[in-house]
Structure formats: structure tokens, C-alpha cells
Amino acid sequence: MTATEPQVLIVGAGPAGLAAAVTAARHGAQVLVVDEQARPGGQIWRRPDPDAGGPDPLAGPAYDAGRALLARAAAHPGITFAHDTTAWGVFGTHTTPDGFAAPPGTPVPEGPRVAVHGPGGVEILLPRALLLTAGAYDLPVPVPGWTLPGFFTVGGIQALLKGHRTLAGRRIVLAGAHPLLLIAAAQLVRAGADVAEVAFAQGLPGPTELTRALAALPGNRAKVAEGLAAVRTLRQAGVPIHTHTLLLRADGEEHVTTAVLAGVDRNWRPVPGTERTIACDTVGTGYGFVPSTELARQAGCEATWNGPAGGWVLVHDHAMRTTLPHIWAAGELTGIAGAEHAVAAGKRAALDICRSLGLLDGAAHARELPSVERELAATTRMARLLEHTCAPDRAALNALAEDDTLLCRCEEVTYGQIRRTLRDNPGLGTADAVKLLSRAGMGPCQGRMCGPALVELLHExxxxxxxxxxxxxxxxxxxxxxxxxxxxxxxxxxxEPPNPAGPETPR
Ligand SMILES: Cc1cc2nc3c(=O)[nH]c(=O)nc-3n(C[C@H](O)[C@H](O)[C@H](O)COP(=O)(O)OP(=O)(O)OC[C@H]3O[C@@H](n4cnc5c(N)ncnc54)[C@H](O)[C@@H]3O)c2cc1C
Known part of the structure; x- marks a missing residue:
């Protein structure tokens, strides 16, 4: 392996990427893992510089597997990490240098060219196999007041706590629909924050959900135990947990000073007369996650809509191959399914990559496969359960924004402006067309913040x-x-200027 020609390149050092790296390296692959963060671990296993001292956010049994995997990856001589390094483009698949799709018939290259930017500047990497494990980010839900300082997604609050040992605020209201709210609230309580309330839009699980939960238990006990322990912590600290409760908005002049919540019916529609205001300086919303498919889609990998799994997810086969040769995907970008599933999928992808690189013969592959397939099946059951019980009601959330609520915060485009754009241009039928006319999605975040909300508004x-x-x-x-x-x-x-990489591509 040379620095620019890794045998296996993995983009993302979260659970999926780490599990894949360890599995591939164990079979003799030379692996380079790039990640834009300063340390490996991804979202769930994020932690501050261990040399800085202080309590480890990954202490406790819920993180045993994570700590072990991080240690194995760090110790393996076949794995190299490139931290603070962002993969910003994949070329030589079927895209042209500017990222447009190449005409049909363009020769399929021997492998992709991956453009990265890190401490050493810009480099083009030429891996023989590329595994994308870019994970997910919080689903942003615009409501009045969501651009005020003090308004976060729950993952953002957690990232400050885990990555910087910093409390986002003193008195915190958490609201949404995802169980991460419970985990984060318990972490905040343990760190000394005053969590004023945790509000869930949905109700308590009914008999059908409980039956499904029992069926999903095998293989997922640690996850369930983590959730129960979080509830226990919150109960002991006297933190109220409300169901059928929705955050309507946050108020404040220059900073959040209050959160306004209301009781909702089964369709998440506010019940008149139930509005109440809570004094707080911080609000965190947790309605689930959005798969980070941008890099894969830019490369030309096919994506498909799957609302309960987070929106646009990557199409892949049973071995985690994408629709493009030489490119695999695992973890949340193939559909939100949690860290344990990401680990299993990372291993599954690595086995197939090693097989395709000739590092693993058929017999060894067949020997390893069953246990990984069992892990995948068990974690998929839990993922389906969470999809069923926690998927956001996108239409109800869309109804919370008012005409003057900012939808695209980078370009400062409001819901009202988008509605007017649609009224003035009745033929508009794609997010891209609305982007061209309104500038929503053209800012630095490239639509990661406003994309899901825009699609929902257009749909409505x-x-x-x-x-x-x-x-x-x-x-x-x-x-x-x-x-x-x-x-x-x-x-x-x-x-080298990226090009469509015909058969003459240097390897
Ligand atoms: C903010 C946040 C907090 C979460 N906290 C929890 C939690 O406490 N408990 C829990 O069970 N689940 C949590 N989740 C859910 C979590 O996504 C998964 O459970 C798990 O981390 C998924 O693993 P993964 O490997 O698929 O992706 P991730 O863990 O998201 O890892 C992806 C990695 O890819 C890197 N990356 C992405 N794009 C690029 C790029 N272009 N170039 C270079 N690097 C890139 C990211 O920096 C990241 O390190 C959280 C999710 C988010 C978004």
C-alpha cells in the first residue's frame, strides 16, 4: 500500500468503518481509514482528547464493545488512520469532473479516485476497494425559534458533551421522538445539567409494539438495558418524561428563554388548550437521523427513498455492494439502524471486499459468514421495531413551521418564500428546481439542514x-x-484533475 493507493479505503471511522477495518485487516488487507473528526469513534463513540484528562464519556457497560473495537483498530498494524481528513469527491465512477453523470457507455474504470482534504492538503487516493461508512446526522426540524442561539439538535448537545465535556446550557428541554433523547438526557443529568423535561410526541408502546419488542430482544439486550438504565437515571433525578407532547416553538430575544410544548393526539396534532411554557436556556430536538449519502450519490451510487429508515438511503445488495463496482457501503447511510447494526454491516462488507480482493477463499468466507449474518438479522429486528415506534410524522412536523420561519438558514429562505415560489411557478416538481429558483440548499451546508424539510414542504x-x-x-x-x-x-x-477515468487510469 502506498499513501495514495490504499488497498482498502474506508471513509468514516464510526462503528461501521471500524468494524470493517478490523475485519479486513484481520484477513491481511492494508486499510486506510479517513475521517473528518480528530479521533475515531463516529457519533456514538465520540470522545474528547483522552490526554486532556477528565471522565471518559465511554465509561460503563454500554460502551464495552466500542472501547474494545477502538482499541483493536488502533493496535492493528494493517490499519492506518487519517484524522481531520474530509473526503469531498469521488471521481472516475460514472461522473464527469464536475460531478455530472457521464453519458451512457462511458467505460467503467478500474477503481474510483477519492479526493480528500486533510492536514497535508488535497490528495487524490486510488483505492482498489472503497467502503463508504459516512453515517448520519440529526434530522433538523424547523419550528419558530429554531435559529435562536440555544436551540440544538440532541446529537449536537451530545457532541458538545462527549467531544468537549461541555454542557450546551444550564436548563435543558429535550423533545422529539427518538430514544436517543433518553440516552442524552441521562448523560446530561450525570454531567450536572438541569434537564427540565423530556417530551415524546408519540405515546407509550401498546400491546403490538411490546410483542414486537419481545421478539426483537434476542441479540439486543445491551441496547434495551442502556435505555432502561437511562430511564432509571432520569426518574431518580426527578426529570419528567412526557408522551403525546410536541415542541411547538422556542421563544427568546437573543437566546432561547422558553420552550412551548403542547399535548398532541395520535397524529401528532396539537390538542387545543394544552399549550404550556417552560423556562429554559436550551432546547434539543431528536426526531431521528438522516443518512449521509452525499458522497455516495455524488459518486453515482443509486439511492432510494425510505422514509422510516431516514429518507434517502443507499441501494445495496446482501453483501453491502452499492450499484457501482469497487464501492461498498455500510452503517447508517444504508438506512438508520443503530450502532450494532452498523458494526455487523461493516463486517459483512469487509468480508465481501476481502473475497473480491482475493484475500479470503471461499471456505474461509463461508466459515465467517453465518455469525455475521446472525448479527445482521438480530440488529435488523431492533431497527425495524424502532422504525415502527419512533419514525417522525413528517407531515405533522411540517405543519409547525410558520411563513416567516427560516427553512434554509444558510441562505435565509423562509417557508413563506418557498410557498410563494411554488405559487408563482406551478410546474415545479423537484427539490433541485426549487433550489435553483429560491437558493434554498445553496449555502455552505449544501442542503444538509434544509433538504429534508424542503422535500416535506414540497410534498405537502x-x-x-x-x-x-x-x-x-x-x-x-x-x-x-x-x-x-x-x-x-x-x-x-x-x-491531477479528476477525470472520468477510462481504462487508462493509473493504478
Ligand atoms: C450526533 C449523533 C449522535 C448520536 N449518538 C448516539 C448515541 O449516543 N447512541 C446511539 O445508539 N446512537 C447514536 N447515534 C446514532 C448513530 O448514528 C449510530 O448509532 C452509529 O454511530 C452509526 O455508526 P456509523 O458507523 O454508521 O456512522 P457514524 O458513527 O456516524 O460515523 C460516521 C463517520 O464518518 C465520518 N464522515 C462522514 N462523512 C465524511 C467525509 N465526507 N469525510 C470524512 N469523514 C466523514 C464522520 O465524521 C463519522 O466519524 C447518534 C447519531 C448522531 C448523528
């Missing part, structure tokens, strides 16, 4: 199915990149 206004509205087209660079870094790489000759 036009009745076009969400899957037909499409995600925003993903273009390189998929994340902000200093122009100076590109220029420096070009001047130094380290950055």
Missing part, C-alpha cells in the same frame, strides 16, 4: 410523492474546501 404543497421530488443533486466538493488548498495541490502537481 404539491402532493408529489417524496421519492419523485428527489434529494438535492450532490456535487463536489460535498463539504466546504478552501480554494487555497486546491490551488496549492494543483501548483505542487499533487492534484
Amino acid at each position: 404543497e404539491t402532493h408529489i410523492p417524496r421519492e419523485a421530488l428527489g434529494p438535492f443533486t450532490a456535487r463536489p466538493p460535498i463539504k466546504p474546501l478552501p480554494v487555497a488548498a486546491l490551488a496549492a495541490a494543483h501548483d505542487a502537481g499533487t492534484h
Whole structure:
């Protein structure tokens, strides 16, 4: 393996990427793992610089597996980590240099070219196999007041706590529909925060859900135990947990000072007369996650709409191969299913990659497969259960925004402006078309914040199915990149202009 020609390149050092790296390295693969964070661990196993001292956010039995995997990955000589390194484009699949789809008949290259930007500048990596494990991010839900300082997603609050040992605020209201609210609330209580309330929009599980939960228990006891322990912590601290309760808005002049909640019916519609106001300086919402498919879609991998699994998810086969040769995917970007599923899928992808690279013969592959398949099956049962009980009611959430609520915070486009754009242009039928006319999605986050909300608004206004509205087209660079870094790489000759990579692509 050379620095720029890793045998296996993994984008993302979360549970899926780490499990894949350890499995592939165990079978002799030389693996390079790039991650834009300073340390491996992804979202769930995020932690501050261990040398800085202080309590480890990954202490306790819920993180035993994570700590063990992190240690194995760090110790394996076949695995190299590139931290603070962002993969911002994949070329030479069937995209042209500017990220547009190449015409049919373009020769399939021998492998992708992956453009990364890290401490050493811009580089083009030429892996023989590329595994995308870019994970997910919190589903942003715009409500009045959501752009006020002090308004977070629950994952953001948790990232501050885990990654920087910092409390997002003093008195915190958490609201949404995802069990991460309970986990984060318990972590906040243990760290000394005053959690004023945890509010769930849905009701308590009924007999059907409980039966399904029992069926999902085998293989997922640790997950359930973590949830129960969190509830216990909150009860002991006297934190109220309400169901059938929705956050309507946050108020404040220059910072959040109150959260307004209301009781809701089974369809998450507010019940008149149930509004109440809670004094707080911080609000965190947790309605689930959005798969980070941008890099894969920019490369040309096919994605499909699956609302309960997070929205646009990558199409893949039983061995985690995407629709493009040489590119595999595992973890949340194939559908939100939790860390344990990400680990199992990472292993599954790594086995197939090793098989395709000739590192694993048929007999060894067959020997390893059954236990991984069992892990996948068990964790899939839990994922389906969570989809059934916790999927956000997107229509009800869309109804919370008012005309002057910002939808795209980068470009400052409101719900009212989008509605007017639609009224003035009745033929608009895709998210991209609305983006071109309104600028929503054109800012630095490239639609990661507003994309899901825009699709929902368009769906409500036009009745076009969400899957037909499409995600925003993903273009390189998929994340902000200093122009100076590109220029420096070009001047130094380290950055060949990406091209459609025909058969003559250097390997
Ligand atoms: C903010 C947040 C907090 C969460 N906390 C919990 C929790 O406490 N408990 C729980 O059970 N679940 C939690 N989840 C759910 C979580 O996504 C999964 O359970 C698990 O972390 C998924 O593993 P993964 O490997 O698929 O992805 P992730 O853990 O998300 O890892 C993906 C990695 O890819 C990196 N990455 C992404 N794009 C690029 C790129 N272009 N270039 C370089 N690197 C890139 C990211 O920095 C990240 O480290 C959280 C999710 C989020 C978004």
C-alpha cells in the first residue's frame, strides 16, 4: 500500500468503518481509514482528547464493545488512520469532473479516485476497494425559534458533551421522538445539567409494539438495558418524561428563554388548550437521523427513498455492494439502524471486499459468514421495531413551521418564500428546481439542514410523492474546501484533475 493507493479505503471511522477495518485487516488487507473528526469513534463513540484528562464519556457497560473495537483498530498494524481528513469527491465512477453523470457507455474504470482534504492538503487516493461508512446526522426540524442561539439538535448537545465535556446550557428541554433523547438526557443529568423535561410526541408502546419488542430482544439486550438504565437515571433525578407532547416553538430575544410544548393526539396534532411554557436556556430536538449519502450519490451510487429508515438511503445488495463496482457501503447511510447494526454491516462488507480482493477463499468466507449474518438479522429486528415506534410524522412536523420561519438558514429562505415560489411557478416538481429558483440548499451546508424539510414542504404543497421530488443533486466538493488548498495541490502537481477515468487510469 502506498499513501495514495490504499488497498482498502474506508471513509468514516464510526462503528461501521471500524468494524470493517478490523475485519479486513484481520484477513491481511492494508486499510486506510479517513475521517473528518480528530479521533475515531463516529457519533456514538465520540470522545474528547483522552490526554486532556477528565471522565471518559465511554465509561460503563454500554460502551464495552466500542472501547474494545477502538482499541483493536488502533493496535492493528494493517490499519492506518487519517484524522481531520474530509473526503469531498469521488471521481472516475460514472461522473464527469464536475460531478455530472457521464453519458451512457462511458467505460467503467478500474477503481474510483477519492479526493480528500486533510492536514497535508488535497490528495487524490486510488483505492482498489472503497467502503463508504459516512453515517448520519440529526434530522433538523424547523419550528419558530429554531435559529435562536440555544436551540440544538440532541446529537449536537451530545457532541458538545462527549467531544468537549461541555454542557450546551444550564436548563435543558429535550423533545422529539427518538430514544436517543433518553440516552442524552441521562448523560446530561450525570454531567450536572438541569434537564427540565423530556417530551415524546408519540405515546407509550401498546400491546403490538411490546410483542414486537419481545421478539426483537434476542441479540439486543445491551441496547434495551442502556435505555432502561437511562430511564432509571432520569426518574431518580426527578426529570419528567412526557408522551403525546410536541415542541411547538422556542421563544427568546437573543437566546432561547422558553420552550412551548403542547399535548398532541395520535397524529401528532396539537390538542387545543394544552399549550404550556417552560423556562429554559436550551432546547434539543431528536426526531431521528438522516443518512449521509452525499458522497455516495455524488459518486453515482443509486439511492432510494425510505422514509422510516431516514429518507434517502443507499441501494445495496446482501453483501453491502452499492450499484457501482469497487464501492461498498455500510452503517447508517444504508438506512438508520443503530450502532450494532452498523458494526455487523461493516463486517459483512469487509468480508465481501476481502473475497473480491482475493484475500479470503471461499471456505474461509463461508466459515465467517453465518455469525455475521446472525448479527445482521438480530440488529435488523431492533431497527425495524424502532422504525415502527419512533419514525417522525413528517407531515405533522411540517405543519409547525410558520411563513416567516427560516427553512434554509444558510441562505435565509423562509417557508413563506418557498410557498410563494411554488405559487408563482406551478410546474415545479423537484427539490433541485426549487433550489435553483429560491437558493434554498445553496449555502455552505449544501442542503444538509434544509433538504429534508424542503422535500416535506414540497410534498405537502404539491402532493408529489417524496421519492419523485428527489434529494438535492450532490456535487463536489460535498463539504466546504478552501480554494487555497486546491490551488496549492494543483501548483505542487499533487492534484491531477479528476477525470472520468477510462481504462487508462493509473493504478
Ligand atoms: C450526533 C449523533 C449522535 C448520536 N449518538 C448516539 C448515541 O449516543 N447512541 C446511539 O445508539 N446512537 C447514536 N447515534 C446514532 C448513530 O448514528 C449510530 O448509532 C452509529 O454511530 C452509526 O455508526 P456509523 O458507523 O454508521 O456512522 P457514524 O458513527 O456516524 O460515523 C460516521 C463517520 O464518518 C465520518 N464522515 C462522514 N462523512 C465524511 C467525509 N465526507 N469525510 C470524512 N469523514 C466523514 C464522520 O465524521 C463519522 O466519524 C447518534 C447519531 C448522531 C448523528
